[in-house]
Amino acid sequence: MTENKQVVQGVRTGGRSARVRAAVLDATLAELAESGYAALTVDNVARRAGVNKTTVYRRWTDRESLVADALTEWASADIPIPDTGDLEGDLRALATSMASVLDTPIGRAVVATLVSVGNPGLVGVKRRFFGERHRAATPIVERAVARGELPPEVDPAAVIVTLRAPLYDRILLGDGVVDEALVERAVRIAVAAARSGALDR
Amino acid sequence: MTENKQVVQGVRTGGRSARVRAAVLDATLAELAESGYAALTVDNVARRAGVNKTTVYRRWTDRESLVADALTEWASADIPIPDTGDLEGDLRALATSMASVLDTPIGRAVVATLVSVGNPGLVGVKRRFFGERHRAATPIVERAVARGELPPEVDPAAVIVTLRAPLYDRILLGDGVVDEALVERAVRIAVAAARSGALDR
Amino acid sequence: MTENKQVVQGVRTGGRSARVRAAVLDATLAELAESGYAALTVDNVARRAGVNKTTVYRRWTDRESLVADALTEWASADIPIPDTGDLEGDLRALATSMASVLDTPIGRAVVATLVSVGNPGLVGVKRRFFGERHRAATPIVERAVARGELPPEVDPAAVIVTLRAPLYDRILLGDGVVDEALVERAVRIAVAAARSGALDR
Amino acid sequence: MTENKQVVQGVRTGGRSARVRAAVLDATLAELAESGYAALTVDNVARRAGVNKTTVYRRWTDRESLVADALTEWASADIPIPDTGDLEGDLRALATSMASVLDTPIGRAVVATLVSVGNPGLVGVKRRFFGERHRAATPIVERAVARGELPPEVDPAAVIVTLRAPLYDRILLGDGVVDEALVERAVRIAVAAARSGALDR
């Protein structure tokens, strides 16, 4: 998180602006992971970033937009779409990558923040975040259909939701432990459901 | 603080105390539904309940415990366990009842509040809330096993989770529209998964 | 400054409100005398008064109105109107009392604050402050007219202004030293001017 | 306003520097006249002068010295000493010229700024400003003494103060209206006082 700041600095020009922006967003994510959204203080973020509060407010209108920006930045990483050759392998790879994100303190914090409604400024980020991952994953199913692993009527979006739902259920409603077994179960649920016609469009 | 709750609820009149308590908890839920947890202020709750702020603080130590109590109270309603004679019917009834709760403004607010972590005082409530519903539902699966509809190795808890996951996914990560079609899909996913061995313990 | 706080507390009822109000106004005058209006900080006033900043803002809308109130309070002391039997004695007594006020650090600070225009909230206080002293003093001249010491055409207000003008000139434009000699000169100027017909209405 | 400053600068340099200096000082006076000292911001002055804030800070150490400089510049105009042939005529001319200055928005602003104590950097300017006018005017009285219009014991400085005091009283403590009648009264007060021996040294 902080390591690539140097890189950013080196690569993307060297502007103080860019450096400050990166430092603040990093600090925001760190605070988010440590204390959660409710307890996140602009002053603390600023101090952690080695920057004055005023500087933060010069770039972001308020706490919410600061967090929104930090989440967006964090979420803008590439979403790798696996292509292992068969549906189960692809879904397993996808679920594993989701799980690895959800197992990060920051990942958990991001999800928790996005899910806490009542933050009108964050709904856009949320929609984009989950929507993109969603859309990015549908080719997996389309390829499976093309290979004949799944009937053509199956709804790709539904398969992805069915795959992710148990993971998020564990994180948000359960005890938060996302392990190998859970990933495996999610994969088998999705495959079974898809084959059974439950996910036909 | 909490001990006489049972009595209070049983009688629902008693003295001024009971009346005040009920009014404040109601107001808390209403505010929660209208504005969400973050924007809920004790002053507003008190005003809405026709009570002084001091009175609220006399009974609840802080905002968090007030909300925790309100959620607990709301969640203490009986959880009806359907028994329609076959697994699919039971699951459908269960999912429908879940969906009807999630379609209430208060229901949504409760779930949103419980899910927003970082509120250490609420994790107990959350665990109790989802845990109880969970446990209450496992007999459905046990009966299905007894009827031979499902293999005996199936994990009842996993079935219930698989049933609810798509609904909560829609509420928390999706667009929030929980309709008939979604319920139906959840049922078919759960049944297919259970039959496929994906939910074996 | 601070000494009479005790008294206030003991005498004027005992309400916390009254005590706080008095302490804050005292502190305001003290800060004003020490550092002047521009450097007066609400936080410093609060700290000096042993009170929280918020408490100050709960009673006064802003810095300006706080100062306005403090000045008004300070200025609300009785204005003793001398009656020594002859005009010169009366004017000398009046000028001496003015001079004694202007020789106080607080007196200087008050005048300096009132005179610094650009504070719309203070013009009312200013008008009241000087206007009242003005009006209060005119009987002195009226009595002198009645005694035949001055012609009836003389304008009482003009006499008072002529008396005070050299004092304020010294304070505001000169070196600030208001001494016996200056008072004496002011008295003689006013008498000479009044007798000469220069102050006829 | 700006034209004669060129001349001043013309002597010293004449380049961009001089132009910038003049523009900033002009803008300072304009802001002072419009909003007063307290509300004068360096940013506004810079913007008005079509210059960057940094440029202002390169030439003047702080707000105070900027204003001090602007006031000094403004005050450096020649003080015409009338010589009408008799004391009353001279004093009338002097008072009229004072009044005409005090009736300018900038004139009022300058006086108000100089009078607001608590600005250590301005006391020098103030002393110079009033002192010079003071000294410049004493020849008027000396001539009157030479002509036998006034006794030789009269203190020239006291006469000038007595003349100006009512004008400044009106501006600073009164309603601010400096008219013909007031000028006339000031003249008559000063003459009467001087003749009466009240202003003897």
Place this chain on the structure above:
DNA sequence: GACTAAACGAGACGGTACGTCGAGTCTTTGT
């Protein structure tokens, strides 16, 4: 039915964080 003890209403207070503004300093960039 009176009387005491508990609970309530009213409202001020200390405290923390918010988001804003202006003074004065320091860095980056363009010429």
Place this chain on the structure above:
DNA sequence: ACAAAGACTCGACGTACCGTCTCGTTTAGTC
């Protein structure tokens, strides 16, 4: 190499809400 542009630090402003406290008044339960 240097100065304009602009970003930064610092400190104060005025606001909102939390949770505490005091004091008088009302109400409930007991004798």
